Amino acid sequence: MSSPVLQTTNLTKAYASPEGPIPVLSGVDMAVMPGESVSIRGESGSGKTTLLYLISALESPDHGQVMWTGESIFEKSSNWRARRRCTFMGLVFQAYYLIPELDAYENVLMAARLKGKLTAADRQRAKELLDRVGLSARMTHTPGKLSGGERQRVALARALLNQPPLVLADEPTGNLDEHTGEDVMELLLELCRDEGASLFLVTHNPDFATRTDRQLFLHGGGFEQR
Amino acid sequence: MKWYFYLALKQLFPSGRFISLFFVVANIGVMLGVAVLLIVQSIMNGLGSEIREKMADTDGHVRIHGSGIIYDYEPLVQIAQSMPEVEAVAPYAEGLAMMMGNHIPQFPFIKGIDVFDEDPVVPLQQYLKGDAVVDDLDDERVFLSSGLARAIGAFPGSTIELYSPLMLEKLKRDEMLLPRELTVAGIFQTGYNEIDENSMVITLRLMQELYGLHDGAHGITLRLKDRDDAEAVALRLNEMLDSPFYATTWLDRNQARLFILNLEKTVMSFINLFIILIASFSIAVSLFSAVVRKTREIGLIGAIGASSYQIAGIYCFQGFLIGITGSILGVLLTLGGLSIRGEIMQGIALLAGDPTIMQRFYGFEILPVEYQPLDFAITIGLAIIGSTIAGLLPAMRAAMLKPADALRNE
Ligand SMILES: Nc1ncnc2c1ncn2[C@@H]1O[C@H](COP(=O)(O)OP(=O)(O)O)[C@@H](O)[C@H]1O
Ligand SMILES: [Mg+2]
Numbered sequence: 001m002s003s004p005v006l007q008t009t010n011l012t013k014a015y016a017s018p019e020g021p022i023p024v025l026s027g028v029d030m031a032v033m034p035g036e037s038v039s040i041r042g043e044s045g046s047g048k049t050t051l052l053y054l055i056s057a058l059e060s061p062d063h064g065q066v067m068w069t070g071e072s073i074f075e076k077s078s079n080w081r082a083r084r085r086c087t088f089m090g091l092v093f094q095a096y097y098l099i100p101e102l103d104a105y106e107n108v109l110m111a112a113r114l115k116g117k118l119t120a121a122d123r124q125r126a127k128e129l130l131d132r133v134g135l136s137a138r139m140t141h142t143p144g145k146l147s148g149g150e151r152q153r154v155a156l157a158r159a160l161l162n163q164p165p166l167v168l169a170d171e172p173t174g175n176l177d178e179h180t181g182e183d184v185m186e187l188l189l190e191l192c193r194d195e196g197a198s199l200f201l202v203t204h205n206p207d208f209a210t211r212t213d214r215q216l217f218l219h220g221g222g223f224e225q226r
Numbered sequence: 227m228k229w230y231f232y233l234a235l236k237q238l239f240p241s242g243r244f245i246s247l248f249f250v251v252a253n254i255g256v257m258l259g260v261a262v263l264l265i266v267q268s269i270m271n272g273l274g275s276e277i278r279e280k281m282a283d284t285d286g287h288v289r290i291h292g293s294g295i296i297y298d299y300e301p302l303v304q305i306a307q308s309m310p311e312v313e314a315v316a317p318y319a320e321g322l323a324m325m326m327g328n329h330i331p332q333f334p335f336i337k338g339i340d341v342f343d344e345d346p347v348v349p350l351q352q353y354l355k356g357d358a359v360v361d362d363l364d365d366e367r368v369f370l371s372s373g374l375a376r377a378i379g380a381f382p383g384s385t386i387e388l389y390s391p392l393m394l395e396k397l398k399r400d401e402m403l404l405p406r407e408l409t410v411a412g413i414f415q416t417g418y419n420e421i422d423e424n425s426m427v428i429t430l431r432l433m434q435e436l437y438g439l440h441d442g443a444h445g446i447t448l449r450l451k452d453r454d455d456a457e458a459v460a461l462r463l464n465e466m467l468d469s470p471f472y473a474t475t476w477l478d479r480n481q482a483r484l485f486i487l488n489l490e491k492t493v494m495s496f497i498n499l500f501i502i503l504i505a506s507f508s509i510a511v512s513l514f515s516a517v518v519r520k521t522r523e524i525g526l527i528g529a530i531g532a533s534s535y536q537i538a539g540i541y542c543f544q545g546f547l548i549g550i551t552g553s554i555l556g557v558l559l560t561l562g563g564l565s566i567r568g569e570i571m572q573g574i575a576l577l578a579g580d581p582t583i584m585q586r587f588y589g590f591e592i593l594p595v596e597y598q599p600l601d602f603a604i605t606i607g608l609a610i611i612g613s614t615i616a617g618l619l620p621a622m623r624a625a626m627l628k629p630a631d632a633l634r635n636e
Pocket of ligand 2: 048050
């Protein structure tokens with residue numbers, strides 16, 4: 001049996017506020033296996049984004065551990081985490097976050113540039129991925145000339161460029177209409193399956209959630225069974 | 227290329243567009259600041275050199291003085307002539323006198339020169355107007371400065387009366403000495419106001435007579451082959467000369483005016499420096515708003531692996547680049563603008579309806595300009611430092627953004 005790509009133990013987080021700490025997560029334990037897709041649902045403010053930030057090490061927990069393929073990440077330097085994150089996970093957000101001055105192809109390549117040296121293989125893969133998401137004809141278009149759905153496809157290609165074993169997506173269809181959201185979600189699930197990447201998907205949509213291997217509900221600071 | 231340099235360049239030259247408006251506007255700001263500073267400095271240098279040259283020419287590069295009248299100056303002349311740097315030597319006398327022309331009294335500064343020397347120490351000829359020549363000067367004739375001639379309405383051929391201090395001496399002894407009647411032989415204009423305002427030139431012999439100097443002079447003027455040798459020559463002369471004789475340079479004698487010339491340039495440069503400062507501020511403001519506008523994109527770059535230093539580099543590099551390109555444009559504008567300054571001035575003169583206006587008021591038709599490498603180095607250095615610092619402030623702000631906070635910034 002293989003070990004989990006991602007594992008958390010007793011993950012606890014509260015935000016400080018003038019009225020005292022706001023507890024968000026209290027002792028979350030979870031594991032995602034290689035190639036497995038997991039969906040997280042929960043009410044707004046239940047801590048889904050917070051959980052995503054903790055497992056991607058963009059924020060640090062008050063207690064508990066996060067392990068990337070068995071390595072306890074908060075025992076390492078922030079520099080190590082930043083560099084590892086670059087190749088270990090792909091990130092997709094509700095609001096695309098493409099760089100407006102770069103065209104679609106260059107936006108995808110940004111992931112490889114951040115990793116270090118840009119190789120011919122990176123360029124080749126960027127083109128292939130853009131082809132996969134159906135944008136080979138729009139490679140030289142800047143985000144301003146792309147629709148919301150197209151932008152999110154560029155973001156998907158960027159997230160997958162470095163062949164990460166894990167993809168984290170935070171409501172990736174939240175800004176899209178129903179039909180476009182459907183297409184993008186289809187593409188995300190398909191790409192992750194083809195690439196063998198695990199998926200950690202935050203979503204509101206029960207239809208999308210049922211298409212993942214496992215469904216989790218976040219409530220009151222922890223997962224609840226339904 | 228490092229990705230942050232790449233991204234900085236991309237923000238200045240975005241895909242699908244030739245150039246960003248910000249880059250154009252920021253460059254214009256730096257360019258204008260650099261050009262105005264360099265143009266003002268170069269013109270100040272040119273005018274300063276012109277004034278220095280006239281000062282040195284009219285004043286004599288080095289002078290030997292004694293205490294009062296020097297009756298036996300021949301040995302001093304020989305000492306001076308023995309020096310290899312010296313081109314010409316001549317005795318002179320100078321002082322104040324009263325004169326009348328057209329019944330208007332004036333008190334000009336008067337200088338007696340040795341015109342019998344073939345090669346006059348003071349290059350008077352080049353300053354004479356019309357077709358007057360230095361040879362026209364003799365014991366009956368006088369050269370007037372342009373300002374003095376204008377004040378008394380004198381022209382070549384007019385007569386004036388010269389009253390000397392010796393007349394007062396004689397009066398005390400109940401003797402009478404009539405004022406000397408002299409003919410105006412020519413009018414000179416050096417372009418150096420101090421002299422042009424109110425002075426006259428007569429022969430040394432006439433001066434000796436009017437001032438009761440007998441065979442004496444007030445000093446010796448030396449013209450050097452290269453006026454930059456003045457201080458070295460004066461130093462050696464002072465080692466050779468016995469008291470009461472001593473040598474001074476034109477620099478010593480014009481210290482106050484030279485100081486003011488330098489001060490003027492410093493003050494003008496300082497004032498114009500603010501243009502560069504303002505240009506830097508506008509760069510800082512634009513980059514700052516870019517950082518605020520791009521908060522979430524910066525957050526994402528941070529989230530997928532960029533360090534704070536690299537993110538800061540994006541904005542610092544933009545400021546630095548604008549400093550360099552703006553400076554290059556500023557230098558080009560300076561050289562280009564000043565190379566057609568003749569045409570520009572002619573245009574202004576034509577607008578004023580008088581093509582000779584520059585010559586008449588300023589004594590030159592084309593503005594004198596002198597480029598000094600140090601001016602360029604300092605100005606370009608300040609422009610680059612200014613715009614890099616302008617990039618540094620937004621860079622720090624961008625670097626301090628935590629990816630998670632930046633991404634939550636909706
Ligand atoms: N930086 C923060 N400071 C204080 N409170 C925060 C901060 N970020 C999130 N919260 C709070 O934490 C709770 C969980 O937020 P979030 O994880 O974004 O929820 P979700 O993504 O499930 O809607 C919310 O109540 C939110 O107000
Ligand atoms: Mg959320």
